[in-house]
Amino acid sequence: MTRLFKLPATLGSFAVAAVAAVTLTASPAADAQTTRLGFSGGPDGGTFQYFSNGIATLLSRNIDGVEVSNMVSAGSVENLRRVNSRDADFGITYSGDLYLGRNGRLTNDTNKYRNVHVVAHLYGAPGHLIVREDSGIKEVSELAGLQVAVGPAGSGAAASAQRFFTSLDMWDKIKPSFIGYSQGASALGDKQIDALWVFAGFPNASVIQAATSYDVRLLQVWDAAQKGTLPTEHPYYSKTTIPAGTYPGVDYDVHSISDSALWTAGRHVSEEDMYKFVSNIYSDDGLKYMHSVSKAAKTMVVENALFGVVTPVHAGAAKFWMEKGLTLNDDQKP
Incomplete structure (x- = not known):
């Protein structure tokens, strides 16, 4: 799977430069082997950015053929809209915003954002x-x-x-x-x-x-x-x-x-890829790294993965959580 995400105007200059450099220098063969994904985080200095950058770094480092760019964002609601429209593949979204967005109840916005699924609870x-x-x-x-x-x-x-x-x-x-x-x-x-x-x-x-x-x-x-x-x-x-x-x-x-701040993903991300991504982040080494990224990540453990989740979970993540012994309620099932 190779897909180039659209670059919103708010994407950080570093990420833009990085993508541009790859586009200009990579050979067609190399480009065909690289899956490029966008992770929409939050404002500079905010907790969202620590998490999105940490997950993006781990996936880019550990998954062969995957390059995840961390994207600057205004935050939760913008991430919801970006992931829903495939301007980003991953985001961090508050459970409340996702719940309201799926049901057309966001302030001054009756759109229903149904393409955004939960991966995991990150922190309160x-x-x-x-x-x-x-x-x-x-x-x-x-x-x-x-x-x-x-x-x-x-x-x-x-x-x-x-x-x-x-x-x-x-x-x-x-x-x-x-x-x-x-x-x-x-x-x-x-x-x-x-x-x-x-x-x-x-x-x-x-x-x-x-x-x-x-x-x-x-x-x-x-x-x-x-x-x-x-x-x-x-x-x-x-x-x-x-x-x-x-x-x-x-x-x-x-x-x-x-x-609850949730790691979210677009429905377009394949079940196979999502399972692989979650498995990597929630490995012992992955969690050890994430816990070093932010003190808020101390609650980022398998047992808390579905805490505060009141909307559907991505099929690839759901498979992983069920294998870990967690049970999805009716609201959480894909």
Whole structure:
């Protein structure tokens, strides 16, 4: 199988150069033996990028005739659309975005993204809602009328922020700023914004950046969510605790909502290839490498592979998980 994926405008320059170099220098015979795949990750410095780059590196290194390019992306929702349209072969997508996307319920988007299947649960992604300690803000309700950085447009972070604040009847009351985590951490430090929403595994580099640069407070997102409609309208969110001491100066437990970040693949990826890819990543050596890539990957184990999955699993991955003794429920069956 040889397929050249379409290159979106947001593909990183390094990956573009790499593909261009191969195209210009490879002989026709060599090109025919190479399967080129695209893995749509996330913004630079985000947790998605650590995972997508780690998996892309392993597959390119270990599978003969396979070259996987790591692609910069706005995040979950963009990855869903890219994989569905075959602009990418793999992506990282939140379980909630995939569930809503399959059912035509994404915000301002009634398309049904049925070509995206789950490979595995990677990690739980809790919402961090950060303010400066000197702001005096202690409750989510106090953000009404204030500027909140929610992540890039098209990202899972921005989508989750909109769901959370909408459930509290606050989305139209805050002033959302669609910027990335690192830029948001700097803007909060400069008092250009009032709060920063980060939806990612912990510890997160941008939250550490903020907490080491100035005193921060993390608001109790779970407690606030129980006062609104989130539990009934979006039941795939679960409670998670960010332990005291995870971030500098934050000496209390933070209770928040969490979604599952999933490795996803297009239905067009063959069952045989997908089985081979999953087998490689979830080998002892593959998991050892992934656990070294990010602290968030510590939950990336066979036993957790179907955690938080409420949509169909790719046939090749399903075969592997069943061989490992896992059982797929009706929602997860291909």
